[in-house]
Amino acid sequence: MTSAKSARRPHHWRQDLIELAALFTAVAVADAIANLIGHQPDGPYLLMASAVALVATAAFHTWWARRHSHAPPSDEADVAPAGAGAAGGTGTSAGEAEGTGEGGVVGAGETGTTLWRMRTTVLDAPGSLAALCTALAGLRVDILTLQTHPLAQGTVDEFLLRAPASLQAQELSRKIATAGGASTWIERADAHDLVDTPTRVLSLATRTALDAAELPLALRQLLGRCTIHSLPAVSVTGRATGQSAPVEGVLEETVMRLRDPSGGVISVERPYLPFTPTEFARARALVELDARLGPRVPRSEDVLTLPEGNEITVRRADQGDLTAARAMHDRCSQDTLGLRYHGPVADADRYLDHLLSPRFGRTLAVQTASGRLVALGHLLWDGDETEVALLVEDDWQRRGIGSELLRRLVALAEEAGCDSVYAVTQSRNTGMVAAMRALELPLDYQIEEGTLVITARLSSEGAARPSAPTERARR
Numbered sequence: 001m002t003s004a005k006s007a008r009r010p011h012h013w014r015q016d017l018i019e020l021a022a023l024f025t026a027v028a029v030a031d032a033i034a035n036l037i038g039h040q041p042d043g044p045y046l047l048m049a050s051a052v053a054l055v056a057t058a059a060f061h062t063w064w065a066r067r068h069s070h071a072p073p074s075d076e077a078d079v080a081p082a083g084a085g086a087a088g089g090t091g092t093s094a095g096e097a098e099g100t101g102e103g104g105v106v107g108a109g110e111t112g113t114t115l116w117r118m119r120t121t122v123l124d125a126p127g128s129l130a131a132l133c134t135a136l137a138g139l140r141v142d143i144l145t146l147q148t149h150p151l152a153q154g155t156v157d158e159f160l161l162r163a164p165a166s167l168q169a170q171e172l173s174r175k176i177a178t179a180g181g182a183s184t185w186i187e188r189a190d191a192h193d194l195v196d197t198p199t200r201v202l203s204l205a206t207r208t209a210l211d212a213a214e215l216p217l218a219l220r221q222l223l224g225r226c227t228i229h230s231l232p233a234v235s236v237t238g239r240a241t242g243q244s245a246p247v248e249g250v251l252e253e254t255v256m257r258l259r260d261p262s263g264g265v266i267s268v269e270r271p272y273l274p275f276t277p278t279e280f281a282r283a284r285a286l287v288e289l290d291a292r293l294g295p296r297v298p299r300s301e302d303v304l305t306l307p308e309g310n311e312i313t314v315r316r317a318d319q320g321d322l323t324a325a326r327a328m329h330d331r332c333s334q335d336t337l338g339l340r341y342h343g344p345v346a347d348a349d350r351y352l353d354h355l356l357s358p359r360f361g362r363t364l365a366v367q368t369a370s371g372r373l374v375a376l377g378h379l380l381w382d383g384d385e386t387e388v389a390l391l392v393e394d395d396w397q398r399r400g401i402g403s404e405l406l407r408r409l410v411a412l413a414e415e416a417g418c419d420s421v422y423a424v425t426q427s428r429n430t431g432m433v434a435a436m437r438a439l440e441l442p443l444d445y446q447i448e449e450g451t452l453v454i455t456a457r458l459s460s461e462g463a464a465r466p467s468a469p470t471e472r473a474r475r
Contacts, residue, residue, distance in 0.1 A: 140164055212359065248284070317364065
């Protein structure tokens with residue numbers, strides 16, 4: 001960057017000579033006028049009037065020069081209004097919206113603006129979109145991104161908007177309705193929504209390709225707020241559930257059913273907003289990718305040293321660990337299994353195949369230096385909620401293994417975007433209660449007939465939601 005000193009023009013002696021000549025000429029002219037006018041009766045008054053006129057002319061010249069100056073704006077220049085980019089129905093692209101460092105664009109977290117996601121249905125006719133854009137421009141709303149979802153009749157337009165903070169959702173909805181929009185849906189957005197759709201879809205596809213457990217999460221992030229259930233074809237008791245779907249899937253307004261590559265059905269529900277054919281096609285493409293790649297789990301291992309000096313390995317587990325998990329169950333006492341499964345422990349082995357499936361969540365295994373499996377930690381997708389569960393072999397309890405597994409499971413839940421996790425246990429299971437308290441997170445407790453449900457809030461948004469229903473304790 002060029003400094004102010006080096007940017008100055010070089011001084012020259014000729015400029016000084018010209019300025020002195022101009023000064024002497026001005027003094028001579030002023031003296032002649034004073035001698036000519038000063039000896040007349042009204043001479044002093046004329047001189048005073050001339051001085052006032054000269055000062056007024058100089059002041060006007062200075063004001064005019066500053067007002068029409070072509071110099072670049074100073075660092076304190078005002079930022080352009082947030083709605084300037086929406087005039088005429090044209091919006092700022094998502095790539096421009098991310099460049100908030102030096103481009104003068106007000107960021108999503110700055111005071112004065114709010115990000116909104118809006119979806120509305122319009123007639124498939126020329127001028128329909130222009131009418132919406134004109135209405136948004138009238139509210140000083142900037143269009144950051146726009147997607148269109150063609151329907152058999154009409155088009156669903158999905159916007160990411162930057163609006164003045166004073167603009168309420170109700171006012172925005174009324175304005176869109178007068179411009180021809182119908183079935184309008186609006187919710188708050190954040191800076192993560194500034195990523196354009198192709199980039200987000202590619203990122204979700206990459207995560208799904210690396211880990212089979214990512215498919216339900218990828219579908220949820222792709223489709224927005226929705227409830228996803230993996231319905232197995234065979235229950236844990238070995239009976240056929242009758243859950244099936246055609247290869248091409250089924251779309252029914254607010255519900256889509258997709259054939260699960262591992263068997264059964266993936267059900268996606270969004271009661272507040274019907275799915276579009278475009279969203280259905282994207283979801284099918286992710287499921288097809290998962291089917292082509294087959295079972296897969298990242299093979300990463302962490303070696304830890306316990307306080308007494310023994311080394312353990314923490315890694316991801318899947319259905320390939322079924323035999324080792326059953327052997328660990330055989331070594332566990334009836335009391336340990338009873339605290340884990342809250343019911344007849346004779347049927348515990350039936351749940352292992354379900355628990356180890358990456359379709360229903362993520363499982364961490366702990367093995368000794370000799371390769372023996374001594375603990376399992378499960379993070380289970382339960383519709384809109386997430387459950388954590390631990391099982392540690394009797395001889396390896398009270399060594400910090402359960403706390404380490406729980407901490408890692410909570411970190412996985414936060415990475416997946418979960419607002420909270422809950423654990424179902426017996427009220428006398430002091431070890432699980434202590435491990436949950438060691439997380440140093442806000443906790444909610446519910447107890448019913450000796451069954452304790454502990455919910456840990458992972459974010460401020462989750463803390464504002466109601467507590468976990470007591471029906472979970474009954475399950």
